[in-house]
Amino acid sequence: xxxxxxxxxxxxxxxxxxxxxxxxxxxxxxxxxxxxxxxxxxxxxxxxxxxxxxxxxxxxxxxxxxxxxxxxxxxxxxxxxxxxxxxxxxxxxxxxxxxxxxxxxxxxxxxxxxxxxxxxxxxxxxxxxxxxxxxxxxxxxxxxxxxxxxxxxxxxxxxxxxxxxxxxxxxxxxxxxxxxxxxxxxxxxxxxxxxxxxxxxxxxxxxxxxxxxxxxxxxxxxxxxxxxxxxxxxxxxxxxxxxxxxxxxxxxxxxxxxxxxxxxxxxxxxxxxxxxxxxxxxxxxxxxxxx
Numbered sequence: 660x661x662x663x664x665x666x667x668x669x670x671x672x673x674x675x676x677x678x679x680x681x682x683x684x685x686x687x688x689x690x691x692x693x694x695x696x697x698x699x700x701x702x703x704x705x706x707x708x709x710x711x712x713x714x715x716x717x718x719x720x721x722x723x724x725x726x727x728x729x730x731x732x733x734x735x736x737x738x739x740x741x742x743x744x745x746x747x748x749x750x751x752x753x754x755x756x757x758x759x760x761x762x763x764x765x766x767x768x769x770x771x772x773x774x775x776x777x778x779x780x781x782x783x784x785x786x787x788x789x790x791x792x793x794x795x796x797x798x799x800x801x802x803x804x805x806x807x808x809x810x811x812x813x814x815x816x817x818x819x820x821x822x823x824x825x826x827x828x829x830x831x832x833x834x835x836x837x838x839x840x841x842x843x844x845x846x847x848x849x850x851x852x853x854x855x856x857x858x859x860x861x862x863x864x865x866x867x868x869x870x871x872x873x874x875x876x877x878x879x880x881x882x883x884x885x886x887x888x889x890x891x892x893x894x895x896x897x898x899x900x901x902x903x904x905x906x907x908x909x910x911x912x913x914x915x916x917x918x919x920x921x922x923x924x925x926x927x928x929x930x931x932x933x934x935x936x937x938x939x940x941x942x943x944x945x946x947x948x949x950x
Contacts, residue, residue, distance in 0.1 A: 663935065666928040677917035682748065684910035691842070691903040696923065698839050698893075698900040699806055700874035705893045712886055716855060718875045725876060730853035732830045737774040739797075739829040740765060741855075743836045743894055744784030745902045746803045749911035753837060753845060753902055760786035760847040761835045776829055780816060781898075786942060797828070808899055813892035820891075821884055824853055832887075836894035839903035843903035843908050853892045855883055 661669075719725045741762045744754045761784070765775045777792060779785040780800040789796075800816055802808070820832055830852035837845040849855075 661744060661931075663928065663931055666924060666931060670828070670924045673917050673921050673924065677914055680910045680913040680917060684907055684914060687903045687907035687910060690865035691900065691907055693698065694900040694903050695839065698701035698896040699818075701893050702895050705889055708889055712855060712879075712882060714918070715875050715879050715882070719879060725865045725882055726880045728824075728853060728887075729855050729879055732827075735773070737829040739776045739778060739820065739823065739833040740781065741778045741816075741836060741852075742784040742788065743891075743898055744779075744781035745898065746782050746801075746896070747902075748783055749909065750902050750906035753832060753913075754781075754783040754787060756845070756847045757835050757837055760782050760849060762791065763789060764833070764835075764849060764949070767837070771815065771944040779825050780833075780895075797823075808892075808895045810888070810892050812887050813895055815922065816891050817884065817888035820853070827917065829853075834891060834894050836898045837905075838897050842904040845905055846893075850890060850894070852887050853884060885900060 716725075716729055719729065735877065740761055742757065744757050748754065752772070759778070765777065768775050775795050776797045777795045778786065778798045779788065779796065781802060785796070785799055800820065801820070805812055806853075823829060824832065831851065833849050833851045834851050835847070838848045839845055
């Protein structure tokens with residue numbers, strides 16, 4: 660049975676932990692509003708961009724004149740998985756869920772005889788996959804020094820991916836991120852970006868016919884690289900909001916658990932203290948009676 664001193668020390672320790680988790684919850688709540696606004700503001704643009712791209716792609720079809728980013732290399736043997744997670748932990752299952760989805764996809768592709776390569780964005784995803792899939796890593800993007808994700812960060816990642824594609828390092832590229840729904844719900848998502856594939860939920864054009872100048876092929880050749888950067892930027896913003904939402908929820912649960920633990924330890928401390936006092940009284944009474 661722990662001593663009174665041990666119980667008191669533990670109670671103070673848990674109280675200190677509760678102060679930290681409460682502070683982290685409040686910081687996450689403040690950051691969540693900005694991150695959520697940024698993610699939601701990017702969705703209409705991304706959806707409209709994908710809708711226009713889908714209309715152009717439908718007009719071009721799979722002809723030989725279509726850009727290679729649209730028609731692909733003609734093979735799907737080599738896959739690049741771009742796993743996008745956070746640089747920090749303490750956000751519940753946010754990082755683990757994305758890594759789990761990427762690991763599942765990698766194992767599925769390997770079982771089908773495909774070649775898998777992994778590019779990680781964020782330290783936590785790299786750490787989660789290093790043990791099982793470390794031999795498949797081909798690169799890493801460190802965003803530790805980035806306070807607020809900007810479009811330039813997405814462009815840098817897109818240039819890296821497009822450069823690898825131009826050099827023939829892979830045939831299909833898929834990004835993994837977490838789509839923000841609300842504070843308690845973040846959905847791990849996989850989206851193919853090369854060759855271009857219309858994301859689920861994107862509404863097609865309304866059937867209006869358009870004449871394009873220059874040709875659809877030339878427009879697509881210019882827009883498709885931007886589409887990769889746009890998809891990555893949207894994923895980074897969704898990840899940012901999901902991370903803060905998950906951290907806020909996790910720290911709230913930790914604060915509640917700390918409070919419950921303090922209550923239990925306090926009851927145990929009071930009972931132990933009462934037992935010590937009772938024993939002392941018994942010894943005093945016994946000594947008095949002996950006299």
